[in-house]
Amino acid sequence: xxxxxxxxxxxxxxxxxxxxxxxxxxxxxxxxxxxxxxxxxxxxxxxxxxxxxxxxxxxxxxxxxxxxxxxxxxxxxxxxxxxxxxxxxxxxxxxxxxxxxxxxxxxxxxxxxxxxxxxxxxxxxxxxxxxxxxxxxxxxxxxxxxxxxxxxxxxxxxxxxxxxxxxxxxxxxxxxxxxxxxxxxxxxxxxxxxxxxxxxxxxxxxxxxxxxxxxxxxxxx
Amino acid sequence: xxxxxxxxxxxxxxxxxxxxxxxxxxxxxxxxxxxxxxxxxxxxxxxxxxxxxxxxxxxxxxxxxxxxxxxxxxxxxxxxxxxxxxxxxxxxxxxxxxxxxxxxxxxxxxxxxxxxxxxxxxxxxxxxxxxxxxxxxxxxxxxxxxxxxxxxxxxxxxxxxxxxxxxxxxxxxxxxxxxxxxxxxxxxxxxxxxxxxxxxxxxxxxxxxxxxxxxxxx
Numbered sequence: 001x002x003x004x005x006x007x008x009x010x011x012x013x014x015x016x017x018x019x020x021x022x023x024x025x026x027x028x029x030x031x032x033x034x035x036x037x038x039x040x041x042x043x044x045x046x047x048x049x050x051x052x053x054x055x056x057x058x059x060x061x062x063x064x065x066x067x068x069x070x071x072x073x074x075x076x077x078x079x080x081x082x083x084x085x086x087x088x089x090x091x092x093x094x095x096x097x098x099x100x101x102x103x104x105x106x107x108x109x110x111x112x113x114x115x116x117x118x119x120x121x122x123x124x125x126x127x128x129x130x131x132x133x134x135x136x137x138x139x140x141x142x143x144x145x146x147x148x149x150x151x152x153x154x155x156x157x158x159x160x161x162x163x164x165x166x167x168x169x170x171x172x173x174x175x176x177x178x179x180x181x182x183x184x185x186x187x188x189x190x191x192x193x194x195x196x197x198x199x200x201x202x203x204x205x206x207x208x209x210x211x212x213x214x215x216x217x218x219x220x221x
Numbered sequence: 222x223x224x225x226x227x228x229x230x231x232x233x234x235x236x237x238x239x240x241x242x243x244x245x246x247x248x249x250x251x252x253x254x255x256x257x258x259x260x261x262x263x264x265x266x267x268x269x270x271x272x273x274x275x276x277x278x279x280x281x282x283x284x285x286x287x288x289x290x291x292x293x294x295x296x297x298x299x300x301x302x303x304x305x306x307x308x309x310x311x312x313x314x315x316x317x318x319x320x321x322x323x324x325x326x327x328x329x330x331x332x333x334x335x336x337x338x339x340x341x342x343x344x345x346x347x348x349x350x351x352x353x354x355x356x357x358x359x360x361x362x363x364x365x366x367x368x369x370x371x372x373x374x375x376x377x378x379x380x381x382x383x384x385x386x387x388x389x390x391x392x393x394x395x396x397x398x399x400x401x402x403x404x405x406x407x408x409x410x411x412x413x414x415x416x417x418x419x420x421x422x423x424x425x426x427x428x429x430x431x432x433x434x435x436x437x438x439x
Contacts, residue, residue, distance in 0.1 A: 003299045066419035067412045068380035070391055075412060078404035163285035167384060187295040195288040202283035
C-alpha cells in the first residue's frame with residue numbers, strides 16, 4: 001500500500017501558517033534584542049563589573065548554558081506561578097528566549113571584549129574617561145564587530161529553538177503545524193512544509209544579520 | 222491519594238535520567254559515525270560529493286531539531302512500519318549530531334596547514350592515506366575540545382524527544398508534575414539534574430581547550 005502525499009491539504013490552512021510565522025518572527029525579534037542587551041550587560045559585569053556581581057552572573061551563564069531550553073521554558077511557565085509570577089504563554093516564551101540567548105551571547109561578547117588590546121583601555125583612561133565610558137565608547141563596538149558572526153549564528157540557533165515554545169501553547173509556527181496536523185491528519189506533509197519554512201526563515205535571518213552587521217560596523221572601519 | 226516526598230520525586234527523576242544518558246550516548250556514537258562519513262565527503266576531491274555533504278549539513282543546521290524529530294516520527298511511519306518513539310528519536314538525533322560533528326571536524330581538518338597536504342601528496346599518498354597518516358592525527362588533537370563541548374548540546378537535544386513521547390528526564394518531569402502539582406520543585410530538580418550531566422562536560426571542554434592552546438601563549 002503506497003502512501004499518497006497531499007500537500008494541497010496543508011495549503012488550505014495557509015492563513016494559519018502565516019500567522020504562525022508572524023508569531024515566530026515576533027518571538028525572535030524580541031528575544032534577540034533583549035537577549036543581546038542582557039548579554040552585553042553580563043559581559044560587562046564579568047569583565048569590568050564590580051567583584052560582587054561576578055559570581056551571580058557566572059552562575060546564571062553556566063546554569064542556562066548547561067540545561068535544555070525546554071526545561072527553562074517549563075520552569076518559567078509552570079514553575080514560576082507558584083512563586084506568584086504568572087505569565088501568559090507569549091510573555092513566558094519571550095522571557096525564556098531572552099534569558100537563554102542572554103547567557104550564550106554573554107560568553108560570546110565577553111570573548112570579543114577580552115580580545116581588546118590593553119592599550120585601548122589605557123588610551124581611554126588617559127582621556128579621563130570613566131571605565132563605563134571606556135566600555136561604551138571605545139571597547140564595545142569593535143568587540144561586537146569581532147564576534148558578530150558568532151553572535152549571528154547563535155541568534156539563528158535560538159530562532160530554531162523557538163519551535164519548542166509550541167509546548168507551552170505559544171502560537172508560533174510549530175504550534176500552527178500541530179494545529180493543522182490535528183485537523184487534516186496529514187502529519188508528514190504539514191511538518192515537511194513547516195520545516196521548509198523554518199529553513200527559509202533561517203536563511204533570511206542569516207542574511208538580515210549579515211546586512212545589519214555591515215550597516216552597524218561600516219563606519220567603524 | 223499518594224503523597225510524594227521530595228526524595229520520591231528525585232528518585233523517579235534519577236530513574237528517568239538513565240534514559241537521557243542512554244539516548245545521548247547512542248546519539249553521540251551514531252552521530253560520530255555519520256559525522257565521519259560526511260566529513261570525508263565534505264573534504265573529498267569530488268565537487269559533487271562536497272556539495273552533497275554541504276547540503277546535508279545546511280539542511281540539518283538550518284531546521285529545528287523538533288521538526289526533524291516530527292519528520293522522523295511521522296515520516297518513518299509512512300513506510301508502513303510501526304515506529305516506536307525511541308527509534309524515531311534515535312534516528313533524528315543521530316542525523317542531527319552527524320551534521321554538527323561533520324562541520325566541527327571540518328574546521329579542525331582545515332586548521333591543519335595546507336603544506337601538510339602538499340607534502341603528503343608529494344610523497345605519492347592518496348587521499349585516504351593522507352587523511353589516515355598525516356591530517357587526521359593532527360586534526361584530532363584540535364577536535365577533542367569542541368567535540369566534548371558539543372556533547373553538551375546532544376544531551377540538551379535529547380530533552381526534545383519528550384515531545385514525541387520518549388520517556389526520558391524531561392518527559393518524566395512533566396508526568397511527575399501532573400501527579401504532584403509541584404511544578405516549581407520538579408522542574409528545578411530536573412534542571413539541576415541536566416546541569417549535573419552537562420556541566421562536567423562543559424568544564425572538561427574548557428580545560429582541554431586551555432591545555433591545547435597553552436603552547437601558543439608564551
